[in-house]
Amino acid sequence: MDTPTNRKRYSRLAVVSHEFTHRYPDGRPEPEYNKTLEDFDVAITSAFDSPPRGVPILVETFGGFRHYYFCVAPDADVAAIIQPITQTYPAEKLTWEYRTTPGWDFLAGYAERYSTAISPPVSFQP
Secondary structure, X not given: OOOHHHHHHOOXXXXXXXXXXXXXXXXXXXXXXHHHOHHHHHHHHOOOOOOOOEEEEEEEEEOXXXXXXXXXXXXXXXXXXXXXXXXXXXXXXXXXXXXXXOHHHHHHHHHHHHOOOOOOOOOOOO
């Protein structure tokens, strides 16, 4: 999805955060509860599809939350796009924010901070 066209069209960052209602003390979602979230996850990750207002770039789960990161159009109304999901899933706790931060820059910084270095294969000589 990282294309020159998308970089121009979807230049801002939106973050939708879901606080798990059923989680272990360490923040992981309980397995049975997590299975019930499949349609919910699809609803969120496809929320900006029609009409095209953004693209998902990252989904992360930690600390009792799932955060969905999107690159969105500067005029995307994040609240209006997410509101139908909150009505369909009233038991789930959602918050969202729109940042003026360029989304693609956020993704590059995230990758740099959290990627692990992979060493080249080691060659063994007999």
